[in-house]
Structure formats: C-alpha cells, structure tokens
Amino acid sequence: MRLFSAAAALLAAVPFTQAYWKGFNVAAENPDGSCKTQAQWVSAFQKLSSLPGHFTSVRLYASSDCNTLALAVPAAISTGTQLLVGVWTQDDAHFKREKDALESAIKRYGQDWIIAISVGSEDLYRKEVSAGTLATKIYDVRGMVRAMGVKKDVGHVDTWTAWVDSANTEVIKASDFIGLGKLVFERILLVCVSLTASRRIPIL
Numbered sequence: 001m002r003l004f005s006a007a008a009a010l011l012a013a014v015p016f017t018q019a020y021w022k023g024f025n026v027a028a029e030n031p032d033g034s035c036k037t038q039a040q041w042v043s044a045f046q047k048l049s050s051l052p053g054h055f056t057s058v059r060l061y062a063s064s065d066c067n068t069l070a071l072a073v074p075a076a077i078s079t080g081t082q083l084l085v086g087v088w089t090q091d092d093a094h095f096k097r098e099k100d101a102l103e104s105a106i107k108r109y110g111q112d113w114i115i116a117i118s119v120g121s122e123d124l125y126r127k128e129v130s131a132g133t134l135a136t137k138i139y140d141v142r143g144m145v146r147a148m149g150v151k152k153d154v155g156h157v158d159t160w161t162a163w164v165d166s167a168n169t170e171v172i173k174a175s176d177f178i179g180l181g182k183l184v185f186e187r188i189l190l191v192c193v194s195l196t197a198s199r200r201i202p203i204l
Contacts, residue, residue, distance in 0.1 A: 023057030023084075024048055028066035035066035041075035049079060059084040061121060064094075064101035073105045073113055082115045089120040089137050090128055099144060106148050116153040116177060117141060124162035124171065131167055135174035142176070153177045 026044055028036055036044070048055040058076070060083055063069045069085070076083055087098045102117070119138045123129045134156065142154040157179030162168050172178060 022053065023055050023059065025059045025061070026072075028060070028062065028068040028072070036071065038071040038075050041072045042079060045075055045079040045081040049081070056081050057084070057115060058082070059086065059118075061086040062088045062098060063105070064088075064097040067101075069101045069105040073109050076113050077109060081113075083113055084115045085117045086121060087117060087119045087137075087141055089123055089134060095137065099141060102141070103144060103148070106145065106150060111145075111148075111150045111152060114150070114152045116155065117145065118155060118157045118179060121157050122159060122162075123156075124165070124168050125159040131170045135170040138171065138174040155179065 026041075026048075030036060030040070045056075045058065048058065056079075058072075058081055060068055060072060063085060065088070072083065075081070085102060087095070087102060089095055089098075106114075119141045120129070120134055123134055124131065138154060138156060145152065145154065153176035155175035155177035156171055158168075158171075160180050163172070163178060163180060
C-alpha cells in the first residue's frame with residue numbers, strides 16, 4: 001500500500017479546491033501473488049482507518065481482476081471505506097469483464113461506496129491506446145453508470161506529460177475529472193482535478 005498526500009502549497013495552486021480525500025492505493029494481490037480474500041480486504045481497510053489521519057479512501061486499479069469489486073465493495077461498506085474505482089482498458093474482452101464487474105457491484109450495493117471511476121491508468125503515458133479510443137471507453141463507462149442512476153465522476157488518471165500533450169485533448173473533453181500521478185520521494189502523489197461544475201478535487 002502506498003500513501004497519497006499533498007502539500008498545502010499544491011492545494012493552494014488550484015484556486016477552485018473545495019474538497020479532497022487522502023488515502024491509499026491497495027492492490028488486489030497479496031505479496032505472494034495470491035488474490036486477496038474478502039477478509040483480507042476488511043483487514044486492509046481496518047488497518048488504514050486505524051492509522052493517524054483515519055484514512056477511509058482507497059484507490060483500486062481494476063474491477064474484475066481477482067474479483068476485486070465483488071470482494072472489496074462489501075468489505076468497504078462494512079468498514080466505512082470509499083473507493084476510487086479502476087476500470088482497466090487494455091484488451092476489449094478484459095474491458096468488458098471490468099464493466100460487467102462494475103455493473104454487478106452497483107446493482108448489488110448501490111453507489112454510495114464510490115468516490116469516482118477512473119477508466120484506465122497511465123494508458124496515454126505508455127502509449128497503449130490512442131486518445132480517441134480511450135475517450136470512447138470513458139464515454140462508454142459513463143453511459144453505463146448514468147443509465148444505472150450513478151452520478152459519480154468518470155475520468156482518467158495519467159502522468160502530467162499526457163495532460164500537456166495536445167494530442168490527448170479528446171480524453172480531457174471526455175472526462176469529468178483528470179488525475180495526475182507523480183512519484184515524489186518514492187511515494188506516489190495523485191491529484192484528481194474535477195472538470196464538472198462541483199469543482200471537487202479528490203486527492204489520494
């Protein structure tokens with residue numbers, strides 16, 4: 001698990017900041033490569049909430065891998081944890097499994113456990129997909145969750161180099177928020193800037 005935090009100076013640099021979250025990335029796999037059980041998700045969330053700062057926000061990288069949402073969502077609900085959901089975009093068959101897992105979790109547990117939904121992670125930095133294709137997948141996921149009555153922000157997380165590249169404008173236009181990840185002193189800093197009227201900035 002890797003801590004996410006941001007200095008006051010960073011927040012001050014964005015004048016429309018109204019709210020933020022601080023939390024952790026939590027992988028679906030254990031150090032030995034095995035998948036977390038629901039009990040292990042509960043334990044992980046409880047450990048985070050017991051730390052100084054009482055962390056109750058967690059970012060997940062995917063939805064279907066290791067049955068992430070099927071196991072992590074009930075664990076999150078039982079521990080008062082909220083999730084920045086990840087939807088992996090590589091491989092159309094995998095993308096469909098990710099969407100199906102998210103749809104299933106929403107149907108079963110509602111939407112109160114969701115902070116926001118990130119469609120992909122650093123796909124543009126790694127040049128694994130075109131901006132147009134990624135934008136289409138963001139619209140796809142947003143259309144699915146909106147049809148289910150979910151109003152949470154849907155966007156993408158990538159490096160700063162992706163966001164200053166004009167070739168990726170389509171992704172910005174497609175997103176309710178954009179996340180910027182950077183390695184700082186061997187820790188990951190993620191700032192998610194909302195592009196919707198609410199002007200929320202979740203920071204994980």
